[in-house]
Amino acid sequence: MRLIFLFMLMGFQLFAQQSVVDGVVKDAQGQTLPFATVSLKNTKNAIITNADGYYKLTKIPHGEHILVFSAVGFQTLEHKFTVNTSSKTINIQLEASSKELDEVTVKATAQAKVQETKPLSIKSIEIKDVVNQTVLLTDVLDKISGVRIRRSSSLGEASDISINGLRGNAIRVYIDGIPMEFMYPSFDISNLPLGNIKRVDVYKGVLPVDVGSDALGGGINIITEQKAYNTFKASYNIASFNTHLTDINLGLANKNNYFLNASLGYNYSDNNYKMRALVYETNKYEQVKRFHDTYRFLYGSITVGTHSKPWADEFRLSLNLSGGDKEMQNGARITNTAIGEAKYTARNLSAVLKYEKSFSNEKILLRTLGNYTDQSLKFVDTTANVYSWSGSIVGKNQPGEYYLGNTINYTQGLTNRTSIEYRINDKHKLLLSNLYAHQKLTGIDYLKESGERDYLTIPQYLTKNIAGLQYEGLFGEKTTLSGAIKKYDYMLDGAENNTFALVKKNGNFWGWNMGAKYNFSENTFMRASFERGYLIPLFTQFVGNGGDILRNTDLLPESSDNLNIGLSNNHKIGDNIQVSTSLSGFYRQQYNIIYLGSSVFRRYENADQVRTLGGEGDVSVWYKRAVNLKANLTILSKTFTAVLDTRNNYLIGTPFPNYPTTFGNVELSWQKANFLSPKNLIRFYTFYNYIGAFNHILVAASNSPTTTPDAYVPVQHRIDLGCSYKLSKQNLTLSFNIQNLLNAALYDNFLVPKAGINFNGKLIYEINNF
Amino acid sequence: MKTNKLLLSVLLFASTIACKTEEPLVTEESKYMEEGYVLSTLSQSTASNAFYIGHYSTIPGDNIDMTTKSSYEYFYPRATWKNFMFGQSLKNEQTLSKQAVLKSTGLMTEVASIPLLSYVWDVEIINENLGVYTTGVNHSVHLFNPTTMEKLGDIDMSKAMDIPANDRNNYNTIIYRKQDNKLFLPLYTDNSKTGNFYDSQNVYVEVVNLTTKQWEKTLTIEQAMYPISRGLENSMVDESGNIYILTQGSYGLDNQLGINAAKRSRPQILKIPANSTEFDATYKFNPVDAIGLNSLLVQLAMGTIYHENGIAFAAVSGQSNSARVLELVGKLANGTITAVEYQELSNSVFNDPDQRWVKLDLNAKTATIIQDIPLTAAYAYPFSYKYDSKFYFNVNNANLGLNGYYVYDPITGKASKAINIAKGGVVNHFIKLTK
Numbered sequence A: 001m002r003l004i005f006l007f008m009l010m011g012f013q014l015f016a017q018q019s020v021v022d023g024v025v026k027d028a029q030g031q032t033l034p035f036a037t038v039s040l041k042n043t044k045n046a047i048i049t050n051a052d053g054y055y056k057l058t059k060i061p062h063g064e065h066i067l068v069f070s071a072v073g074f075q076t077l078e079h080k081f082t083v084n085t086s087s088k089t090i091n092i093q094l095e096a097s098s099k100e101l102d103e104v105t106v107k108a109t110a111q112a113k114v115q116e117t118k119p120l121s122i123k124s125i126e127i128k129d130v131v132n133q134t135v136l137l138t139d140v141l142d143k144i145s146g147v148r149i150r151r152s153s154s155l156g157e158a159s160d161i162s163i164n165g166l167r168g169n170a171i172r173v174y175i176d177g178i179p180m181e182f183m184y185p186s187f188d189i190s191n192l193p194l195g196n197i198k199r200v201d202v203y204k205g206v207l208p209v210d211v212g213s214d215a216l217g218g219g220i221n222i223i224t225e226q227k228a229y230n231t232f233k234a235s236y237n238i239a240s241f242n243t244h245l246t247d248i249n250l251g252l253a254n255k256n257n258y259f260l261n262a263s264l265g266y267n268y269s270d271n272n273y274k275m276r277a278l279v280y281e282t283n284k285y286e287q288v289k290r291f292h293d294t295y296r297f298l299y300g301s302i303t304v305g306t307h308s309k310p311w312a313d314e315f316r317l318s319l320n321l322s323g324g325d326k327e328m329q330n331g332a333r334i335t336n337t338a339i340g341e342a343k344y345t346a347r348n349l350s351a352v353l354k355y356e357k358s359f360s361n362e363k364i365l366l367r368t369l370g371n372y373t374d375q376s377l378k379f380v381d382t383t384a385n386v387y388s389w390s391g392s393i394v395g396k397n398q399p400g401e402y403y404l405g406n407t408i409n410y411t412q413g414l415t416n417r418t419s420i421e422y423r424i425n426d427k428h429k430l431l432l433s434n435l436y437a438h439q440k441l442t443g444i445d446y447l448k449e450s451g452e453r454d455y456l457t458i459p460q461y462l463t464k465n466i467a468g469l470q471y472e473g474l475f476g477e478k479t480t481l482s483g484a485i486k487k488y489d490y491m492l493d494g495a496e497n498n499t500f501a502l503v504k505k506n507g508n509f510w511g512w513n514m515g516a517k518y519n520f521s522e523n524t525f526m527r528a529s530f531e532r533g534y535l536i537p538l539f540t541q542f543v544g545n546g547g548d549i550l551r552n553t554d555l556l557p558e559s560s561d562n563l564n565i566g567l568s569n570n571h572k573i574g575d576n577i578q579v580s581t582s583l584s585g586f587y588r589q590q591y592n593i594i595y596l597g598s599s600v601f602r603r604y605e606n607a608d609q610v611r612t613l614g615g616e617g618d619v620s621v622w623y624k625r626a627v628n629l630k631a632n633l634t635i636l637s638k639t640f641t642a643v644l645d646t647r648n649n650y651l652i653g654t655p656f657p658n659y660p661t662t663f664g665n666v667e668l669s670w671q672k673a674n675f676l677s678p679k680n681l682i683r684f685y686t687f688y689n690y691i692g693a694f695n696h697i698l699v700a701a702s703n704s705p706t707t708t709p710d711a712y713v714p715v716q717h718r719i720d721l722g723c724s725y726k727l728s729k730q731n732l733t734l735s736f737n738i739q740n741l742l743n744a745a746l747y748d749n750f751l752v753p754k755a756g757i758n759f760n761g762k763l764i765y766e767i768n769n770f
Numbered sequence B: 001m002k003t004n005k006l007l008l009s010v011l012l013f014a015s016t017i018a019c020k021t022e023e024p025l026v027t028e029e030s031k032y033m034e035e036g037y038v039l040s041t042l043s044q045s046t047a048s049n050a051f052y053i054g055h056y057s058t059i060p061g062d063n064i065d066m067t068t069k070s071s072y073e074y075f076y077p078r079a080t081w082k083n084f085m086f087g088q089s090l091k092n093e094q095t096l097s098k099q100a101v102l103k104s105t106g107l108m109t110e111v112a113s114i115p116l117l118s119y120v121w122d123v124e125i126i127n128e129n130l131g132v133y134t135t136g137v138n139h140s141v142h143l144f145n146p147t148t149m150e151k152l153g154d155i156d157m158s159k160a161m162d163i164p165a166n167d168r169n170n171y172n173t174i175i176y177r178k179q180d181n182k183l184f185l186p187l188y189t190d191n192s193k194t195g196n197f198y199d200s201q202n203v204y205v206e207v208v209n210l211t212t213k214q215w216e217k218t219l220t221i222e223q224a225m226y227p228i229s230r231g232l233e234n235s236m237v238d239e240s241g242n243i244y245i246l247t248q249g250s251y252g253l254d255n256q257l258g259i260n261a262a263k264r265s266r267p268q269i270l271k272i273p274a275n276s277t278e279f280d281a282t283y284k285f286n287p288v289d290a291i292g293l294n295s296l297l298v299q300l301a302m303g304t305i306y307h308e309n310g311i312a313f314a315a316v317s318g319q320s321n322s323a324r325v326l327e328l329v330g331k332l333a334n335g336t337i338t339a340v341e342y343q344e345l346s347n348s349v350f351n352d353p354d355q356r357w358v359k360l361d362l363n364a365k366t367a368t369i370i371q372d373i374p375l376t377a378a379y380a381y382p383f384s385y386k387y388d389s390k391f392y393f394n395v396n397n398a399n400l401g402l403n404g405y406y407v408y409d410p411i412t413g414k415a416s417k418a419i420n421i422a423k424g425g426v427v428n429h430f431i432k433l434t435k
Helices: A003-013 A111-116 A128-134 A137-143 A539-543 A647-650 B002-022 B323-336 B340-349
Strands: A018-027 A037-040 A046-048 A056-063 A063-070 A077-083 A088-091 A092-093 A122-126 A147-150 A160-163 A172-175 A197-203 A217-224 A231-239 A243-253 A258-268 A274-279 A284-289 A297-311 A312-327 A343-359 A364-381 A385-387 A394-397 A404-422 A428-445 A460-475 A479-495 A502-519 A525-537 A558-573 A577-591 A594-596 A602-606 A609-623 A629-643 A662-673 A681-691 A717-729 A732-739 A759-769 B037-044 B049-056 B069-072 B077-081 B082-086 B097-101 B108-115 B121-129 B128-134 B142-145 B150-154 B168-171 B175-177 B182-190 B202-209 B214-222 B244-249 B268-272 B301-306 B311-317 B351-362 B366-369 B385-386 B390-397 B403-407 B416-425 B426-433
Touching: A003 A609, A018 A077, A037 A056, A046 A056, A046 A297, A056 A063, A063 A092, A077 A092, A122 A128, A128 A197, A128 A681, A128 A717, A128 A732, A128 A759, A137 A147, A137 A197, A343 A732, A343 B323, A460 A539, A479 A539, A732 B097, B037 B385, B077 B128, B077 B426, B082 B121, B097 B121, B121 B168, B121 B403, B128 B168, B175 B244, B182 B244, B202 B244, B244 B301, B301 B351, B301 B385, B301 B390, B311 B390, B385 B426, B390 B416, B390 B426, B403 B426, B416 B426
Parallel strands: A018 A088, A018 A092, A172 A217, B077 B121
Antiparallel strands: A018 A056, A037 A046, A037 A063, A063 A077, A122 A197, A147 A160, A197 A217, A231 A243, A231 A759, A243 A258, A258 A297, A274 A284, A297 A312, A312 A343, A343 A364, A364 A404, A385 A394, A404 A428, A428 A460, A460 A479, A479 A502, A502 A525, A525 A558, A558 A577, A577 A609, A594 A602, A609 A629, A629 A662, A662 A681, A681 A717, A717 A732, A732 A759, B037 B049, B037 B426, B049 B069, B077 B082, B082 B097, B097 B108, B121 B128, B128 B142, B142 B150, B168 B182, B175 B182, B182 B202, B202 B214, B244 B268, B301 B311, B311 B351, B351 B366, B385 B390, B390 B403, B403 B416
């Protein structure tokens, strides 16, 4: 009965009175502006002006609305209007954005700011604001409070992401809401080209149902962008260690709202930075140059689509082809011999289909995004040669420098996320989202001799389905509440390591989360969120690797309780100073942690319980919209609360090793508009990063960084310096950055050294609306 | 007169010099501990493994809290010489590391090291100026000076036994016979593609003459497998020069199970007689059978240490396997065991407290259980040490709250609890330092 009522309601809405709004967009001199974007705020109803600056929006329901006009080089303008007739004409004049240039960081991050004021703890960054001083996406993330990216300085190397005390697989990365481990199973977040990324949302703890899957302690959602106007952008980044990153993006659109985007990029690095290592020939720690760490990555993408059609608000189809190879130089730790021949090669073909449509006067929004991925990963490590850090072969050992293998793994995946958002009214909405992910794994072990059965050739499947229903409502004018329930299902269809017999495993469980936000004033709010989250084991954790890691289909999902509380304030002091501050506390209790056991035979096992308690603070001060000081600090403690092996009870209450507990950043920048020439913008910045000393193995009472330095990763201080200059007339942006200015000793996990002082320069050429 | 004065001056000067040379030499005090004990534990958790190591001026005793000491990435010395320990580096580097305890801090430190191409497997110190080490590299045998930590050379093992089908052919144990200054190196040969730990039905021992520093010959004995002791690889060489080598057999991994299993697949002690470089083909002694447990499906024997007059000690299977182990062994024999079950079986065989320390009479081929020492787990390797005419045997039995060492007095035949760890992981090494 309720369903019938809902359909009746929808039908009523469909036949509500509608209007057409049209007009012409001009600049201050009265010249018409083609390719300006005109959109009805908070809807998908948008269009691009034609060559005469003319626009026409249809299906606008009677009532009060806001039109948003934007064009590159002009200030965005919001126009409030009421329509009660069948048509209305609104002509608009846009102001040139000479003023916008010096407000670029303050105003243009509107969408990011909107994200950051939601009940869930989110930090959102617009890539265009940071692209000039950034080489990799991970560089951006590493500057966020509570977030630590640990990776070597080697381009192409995997990153370990930690957010407020949780790390590794507990943190999931998504591309437009699709889990990256299904889209690009072997690629790392640092490999993703910046060119197509619009925004990055970092969820510290709880994720909304239309983004999250089985992340335990937060996630990173990368929002890509497909331009619906003519645009051309090319960038070239040259950096130390023979590093070159290039990408070209071309976007074409016509007045019928069809668009085509093409991207091409190539990254290369020798990664031959200097570091200290024990050299075999001299048996002394010396400065050595990495010699087997070359990385190459080529990608291409083509997207066709349309928007603002009666049948679709947006429809697009993308084909992405990417591939690369990476030499290996070291394992998780730096030992006294180097890896000199092992390497891996990956290829990935993926297709993405996106469809969005709103119904019932924007009350119902349907979004669906499907992805098919076909990937191969080849790993070759067969040499018996032993390499010194000098680069010389110093002897022979058992074959396999990292682990003996000559394998190719094929992963095919089909993923779909479909979300339906229903706005009950202006203050309340429901969101239903379902993520389906299916993965097939096969492979070949070329080291198997004829007649030997190859475990890798047996097709194995993992299917996950995560459905969530979320409610968000505004109560009064100040309180926002949200709550969600999630149903997790998974099915493993694999093979037993010894007998090769087929094995099936199913599981399902429920999770939930809730969030609340209270606005004390327009500029101050407090928020809290809680989630009982689950992490479904990864494919390899269930089935092993067919080699030294055995399967464990009895593995339980890891779970955690996450609590986040935060206070945020944004206020002005006089006319010239703008201060934004936030202070947050977080609590994480992890259960059944999945880890790789080290008994006679290795397999992933559920083990100890760990609690994290911490706080973080953020402050940003703008002076005259020219000088900006940003600082953040995170302090946390991560301790064992229960252990599986009772003989290890002494660990309860002791610090969990290999986890930074104190870290922070300070960035000071100065920018000036109209520098040397009108509309040009110059910006200087200096960045300081601090990471306190932390033990990377379990330590005892007599250990300290001074008495047993080998047990600790020492205090790290990093200073960067850079500048960028935007030449508006020439459509050029130039930037130059120095990283690790003081050539300080920096480390990854387990004391893997990072590069000393290094340089990068970037050239960006961008034209729009040609 | 002048001549006399000159002579007197010369004499005075000479006597002064003479007096100086007669003065006692001032020896520089060592900065390393030269007495006391080093005790270590292995701590395993979700996060990482670490070794807690502490120095004690006397035998540590009961209720020891190792977390009050210091931790390191790795600690597995394969030889001790006075107050120095030799093994893999504390940072788990591929080096032969000479380690000691700093007097100033009581912490472990690396004195010097020799770089290796693989991890160190065994070390034998012959004297202050000569040591031998083997590594994970096939057929690698090297000489070094343990005082200066200078590498002295390699032994050419190109004529040694090699089984090409097996990817590993190296030496886990170094046995030194001082009577003829020879090394005896049992070959560890393994094919990593099989589930077995040892892939041959024979035992091979390489003989190296340390006088000529040349490989001499390969000894072969059939129907014996896996010549290691899984403890500290203490040599069993008696006063006359008879060498006794413990072989593990196959742990039943070759489906040779129970009383009817092939003898090669069960533990055996082999003998190379004094003044001989051949096996005594008539000497094969199963210490588990000797305590009357020949009906066990799987037998283990390990942790050997020699005493005197043909008496030695070892930890051997001391009770019947559990019903679950028997069930899993049945699956193994039928070829239906899964990888997870295989892991469970291996863990049970190695970790369940089923071993007993026994006294071996190598001449009479008898074994007697030391009744004062309870059952111990095998996989927490049954380390055994001999200090001051007493033996220290590793005992690990979670059911009884035992995690330490028992001391055994061979004169009285009595044993008692000497060390027990209350906090800080599973007991590991117990090393006595001397000057």
